[in-house]
Amino acid sequence: MLGRLRRGRRTIRPRRHIKPAFAQPCTPIRRDERNDVALETGRTRLLISGTVLILGFAVVGVRLVNIALFQDALEPRAAHAPHASELRMGRADIVDRNGEILATTLQTASLFANPRKILDADEAAHLLVSALPGLREVEIAAKLKSNRGFVWLKRNLSPRQQWDIIKLGIPGVEFQSAETRVYPHGPLAAHVLGYVDIDNKGLAGVEKSFDTALRSNAAPIALTMDVRLQHLLRIELMAAMSTHRAIGATGIILDARHGDVMAMTSLPDFDPNAQGRASDNQRFNRATLGVYELGSTFKIFTTAMALDYGVVSMEDGYDATKPIRVSRFTIRDYHAKKRWLSVPEIFMYSSNIGSAKMARDVGGDAQREFLSQLGLLSPAPIELPEVGTPLTPKPWRPINTMTIGYGHGLAVSPLQLAVGVSSVVNGGILNRPTLIHRQPESEVSNPPPRGDRVMSEETSQDLRRLMRLVVAKGTGGKAAAPGYLVGGKTGTAEKARRQGYNRRSLISSFVGAFPMTDPRYVVLVVLDEPQGTTKTHGFATGGWVAAPVVSRIVEHAAPLLGVGPTDEQAPAVLRQLDIKLKPEGRRLASY
Amino acid sequence: MKAFAAAVYVCLASVTGFALFHITYKVEQLEAQLSQLNKEILLEQNTVHVLKAEWSFLSRPERIDELSRKMLPGLHPLQTRQIGDLDSLPTRDIDFGGVGGVQQSAAPLAPYRPVSARSGSARTASTRSVSPQATE
Numbered sequence: 001m002l003g004r005l006r007r008g009r010r011t012i013r014p015r016r017h018i019k020p021a022f023a024q025p026c027t028p029i030r031r032d033e034r035n036d037v038a039l040e041t042g043r044t045r046l047l048i049s050g051t052v053l054i055l056g057f058a059v060v061g062v063r064l065v066n067i068a069l070f071q072d073a074l075e076p077r078a079a080h081a082p083h084a085s086e087l088r089m090g091r092a093d094i095v096d097r098n099g100e101i102l103a104t105t106l107q108t109a110s111l112f113a114n115p116r117k118i119l120d121a122d123e124a125a126h127l128l129v130s131a132l133p134g135l136r137e138v139e140i141a142a143k144l145k146s147n148r149g150f151v152w153l154k155r156n157l158s159p160r161q162q163w164d165i166i167k168l169g170i171p172g173v174e175f176q177s178a179e180t181r182v183y184p185h186g187p188l189a190a191h192v193l194g195y196v197d198i199d200n201k202g203l204a205g206v207e208k209s210f211d212t213a214l215r216s217n218a219a220p221i222a223l224t225m226d227v228r229l230q231h232l233l234r235i236e237l238m239a240a241m242s243t244h245r246a247i248g249a250t251g252i253i254l255d256a257r258h259g260d261v262m263a264m265t266s267l268p269d270f271d272p273n274a275q276g277r278a279s280d281n282q283r284f285n286r287a288t289l290g291v292y293e294l295g296s297t298f299k300i301f302t303t304a305m306a307l308d309y310g311v312v313s314m315e316d317g318y319d320a321t322k323p324i325r326v327s328r329f330t331i332r333d334y335h336a337k338k339r340w341l342s343v344p345e346i347f348m349y350s351s352n353i354g355s356a357k358m359a360r361d362v363g364g365d366a367q368r369e370f371l372s373q374l375g376l377l378s379p380a381p382i383e384l385p386e387v388g389t390p391l392t393p394k395p396w397r398p399i400n401t402m403t404i405g406y407g408h409g410l411a412v413s414p415l416q417l418a419v420g421v422s423s424v425v426n427g428g429i430l431n432r433p434t435l436i437h438r439q440p441e442s443e444v445s446n447p448p449p450r451g452d453r454v455m456s457e458e459t460s461q462d463l464r465r466l467m468r469l470v471v472a473k474g475t476g477g478k479a480a481a482p483g484y485l486v487g488g489k490t491g492t493a494e495k496a497r498r499q500g501y502n503r504r505s506l507i508s509s510f511v512g513a514f515p516m517t518d519p520r521y522v523v524l525v526v527l528d529e530p531q532g533t534t535k536t537h538g539f540a541t542g543g544w545v546a547a548p549v550v551s552r553i554v555e556h557a558a559p560l561l562g563v564g565p566t567d568e569q570a571p572a573v574l575r576q577l578d579i580k581l582k583p584e585g586r587r588l589a590s591y
Numbered sequence: 592m593k594a595f596a597a598a599v600y601v602c603l604a605s606v607t608g609f610a611l612f613h614i615t616y617k618v619e620q621l622e623a624q625l626s627q628l629n630k631e632i633l634l635e636q637n638t639v640h641v642l643k644a645e646w647s648f649l650s651r652p653e654r655i656d657e658l659s660r661k662m663l664p665g666l667h668p669l670q671t672r673q674i675g676d677l678d679s680l681p682t683r684d685i686d687f688g689g690v691g692g693v694q695q696s697a698a699p700l701a702p703y704r705p706v707s708a709r710s711g712s713a714r715t716a717s718t719r720s721v722s723p724q725a726t727e
Contacts, residue, residue: 089640101647107637159641184648231652483671556668565671 090179091200092213093220094193097260097437100227101220103193103207103272105200106182109162109175111153113144117172121145124170128153131164156180181207183272189230191266191285192223192384192435195275203275204283206435208385222437224260229253232556233263237525240549241267244530244540250286250414251549253557254522256422256513259431259451261382262521262561264288264415289386291411292526295493296350296542297421297511298407303347303466304424305370306358308459314580317342320353326399331356331406334492334541335475344579347466348474350490352406359405364396367404373454374420374430376412383435388413407493408501414509418524421511424463425487425519428455465579468516471547472577479512479547481554483565485573487519488512488550490542495529505529510546514554515566517576521557525549 094103111132118124125141132154143151153173157165162175181196194205202211210221237249253263266286270278284290306312320341323332335349346354359367371377379387391411393400403409415433423430431451467487470476475490491509494501509526513519525546532538536545558565566573659666 100650101644104640104644104647106641106644182644184644185651186653188651188653228652231656235653235656481671483674555671558671559669559674564676565674 088218091181091196091215092217094206094214095220095222096225096227096230097222097262098226099222101184102189102223102225102227103181103183105179107177108156108158108180109177110155111157111162111165111173111175113151113153113173114149115144115146115151115172116149118144119171124173127168127170128165128173131168132157132161185227186273187269187271188227188234189223189225189265190269190272191283191287191386192225192261192264193272194385195272204386205285205384209383223435224255224262224437225264225435226262226560228560229263229557230265232560233553234265234267234269236549236553237265237267240525240527240530240545243533244527244536244545246527246530246545248281248286248528250290250524250526250528251553252287252414252418252522252524253553254418254422254433254524256426256519256522257431259419259422259433260437261415261433261435266290285384285386286414286526286528288380288382288384288413288415289388291388291391291413292507292528293408293411293493293496294414294417294507294509294526295407295491296352296355297417297489297491297509298404298410299347299350299355300421300424300463300467300489300511301371301374301376302355302359302362302367302405303343304455304459304463305367306362307343307462308370308455309362309366311362312343312358314343314462318346318351318354318357320346320351322353324353324356324402326402329399329403331402342581344466344469344581347489348469348581350470350475355406356402357405360398360402362401364398364401367401368396370454371404371410373452374423376410376416376420380413380415380419380433382415382433390416407491414524414526417509417511418522421489421513421524422519422522423451423454424460425467425513425516425522426460427457428453428460430454464513464516464519465577467513468577469579471512475541475543476510476512476547478543479510479550479554481514481551481558483568484554484558484563485515485517485566485568485577486512486551486554487514487516488523488547490547492541492543506540508540508542508545510542510550512547512550512554514558515563517566517573520563521561523550523553523557525553 089105089107091105093101093105095101113124115121121141121144124144125137128140129135129137135154140153143153156178157175165173165175179200181200183190183193183195190205192205194207195203196207197203202208202214206221206223207214214221233251233253237251240246241249249267251263251265252261254260255262264287266284268282270282275283307314317340319339320333320336321338323330325331331352333349333351333353335351337345337349337351341349341351341354343354343358345351346358362370368377375381377390377392379389390413393404393409400409419430419433429451430453464487467489468485469487470489471479471486476488479486479488488511491507491511493507493509494503495505495507496502507526507528508530509524511522511524513522527545527549530540530545532540532544539545
């Protein structure tokens with residue numbers, strides 16, 4: 001353009017718009033000053049605007065190349081290309097310690113119809129009912145004949161049902177997908193898992209306490225539970241509950257060394273897949289939320305405390321001839337021996353009198369401190385929202401000290417008791433109970449927290465002997481599982497009424513540990529208001545109703561837990577668990 | 592010469608243009624393929640997810656318990672006396688029958704240790720000499 005301008009300066013061409021018909025011989029145009037100035041102005045203007053335009057186009061061009069080649073060229077496509085990374089559900093899975101799925105989220109389809117598009121409502125209804133037998137043909141036909149544009153037919157179909165309906169090929173019937181929380185094991189671990197509401201928001205159990213983590217992480221949460229043990233515990237408890245017509249039952253299997261809750265069940269339970277239909281009684285977690293006066297199992301703590309503080313030794317004893325009368329209370333023995341009893345005998349025959357005197361000699365303040373160290377005076381630190389606060393006496397009078405000595409007047413949750421007993425038998429270390437499984441590979445970099453020492457190893461060793469004695473020769477004989485050296489303590493508590501205690505309604509329990517030479521697992525079984533049967537001669541005490549359950553659980557759980565049978569009569573075992581009873585105690589009494 | 596240069600330029604331009612379009616279409620095609628594959632992978636993952644849940648449902652201990660009761664009436668829960676360890680196994684005299692002319696030693700591989708867990712009978716067995724049948 002500029003070149004032509006330059007040329008135009010030298011030769012003035014004939015103007016093109018002059019038509020050839022009128023063409024005249026060219027006459028040189030007279031150059032005058034005015035034309036020159038005008039031309040010069042035009043040229044300069046063109047030059048300037050041309051430069052500006054070229055610069056503009058250059059900028060646009062550079063930017064174009066920059067965007068097309070150098071800036072994240074894939075960016076605009078990311079929106080419509082699905083990534084093939086891990087499948088992400090709205091809520092992560094919950095698995096057991098072996099990776100077995102306990103809770104998962106599934107895409108489910110809900111069936112709806114547009115009645116205006118339905119050609120033959122009766123036929124469509126007939127076909128739908130053939131695929132979904134749960135529906136009623138009359139209702140469906142009525143819905144399909146209505147004049148609306150949208151009717152729900154059935155929510156949350158299984159993939160198979162959905163496929164069946166697709167195969168029917170009914171026009172006007174469509175699906176809407178949504179996410180549903182599914183618990184494949186049904187009621188198995190209902191109280192630990194909890195449940196979610198219709199928007200998949202955790203309302204109870206682990207679902208609630210880990211709600212945020214389950215929503216934000218894709219990785220599943222692994223629990224310390226083992227479905228096999230959980231099943232075992234649950235069926236044994238259910239059997240005991242129906243045999244003894246109990247109104248409730250709870251059981252816990254606890255790893256004594258690490259505080260892992262291997263199994264925990266509370267009966268009656270419910271199906272979290274249909275939690276809306278569960279009653280409050282079914283939802284109630286008796287293992288962690290319920291607090292009970294658990295009775296004689298507390299003698300484990302009383303004896304440990306007295307031995308650890310040096311108030312008594314294994315050779316000492318108390319006179320249990322007569323019931324103790326303190327103001328308006330009378331403390332008497334259930335298995336009364338009416339004579340002087342040594343400490344092992346008090347434990348073995350579960351003497352209330354002896355334990356009360358032992359607790360009195362230790363004193364209220366020391367007792368309170370000891371129990372609080374064992375975590376029995378504060379809510380259990382477990383990862384569940386349903387945790388019961390223990391009921392402690394206020395003020396803590398001497399009579400309370402004595403009754404707590406044999407497990408009345410202080411209500412704790414079964415879990416607290418199991419944790420306390422695990423620290424007594426494991427060598428004196430209190431471990432925080434946990435439901436969250438620590439992956440073995442993280443163990444190296446992130447070792448598990450060490451628990452606090454709550455009593456000396458010697459005391460723990462003495463208690464192991466005492467607990468073994470109870471099963472070998474005392475009130476807990478029915479808990480024996482040959483080969484596994486079960487030790488434990490029976491407990492039978494009368495339920496508190498508005499006025500005093502009810503002799504008819506009992507809380508019968510047994511807390512056991514095995515193998516007693518080096519306890520690895522604690523098993524607790526509690527039955528709420530069991531009734532005696534002819535087989536138990538009408539007794540409904542812990543030794544008769546709860547101990548046999550522990551025996552069966554230990555026998556079947558030990559192989560799963562990797563605990564092999566040992567020779568109960570081996571000299572080393574006998575020496576370790578040997579205990580000296582006073583001469584008077586040689587006469588071995590059962591119940 | 593001028594015409595030749597022009598022809599070369601036109602050739603180059605058309606080759607470049609063709610290559611450009613070819614590559615563009617190829618990329619688009621690959622992208623569509625990728626997106627299709629990704630969709631399929633997601634679908635498969637979803638299927639695997641559902642199958643896992645179904646497996647968990649079908650393998651729940653309650654059901655296995657019921658099925659084994661029904662289908663395997665001869666199978667009973669493991670009893671303590673059925674569990675043993677290597678040490679409780681008696682050693683057996685092994686005679687290789689002198690294969691290749693080498694007579695193997697007939698001595699037991701490890702000393703026999705009785706299991707007193709099997710109480711009385713095992714005790715008496717231990718006082719007897721090494722016997723391959725031992726205990727039970």
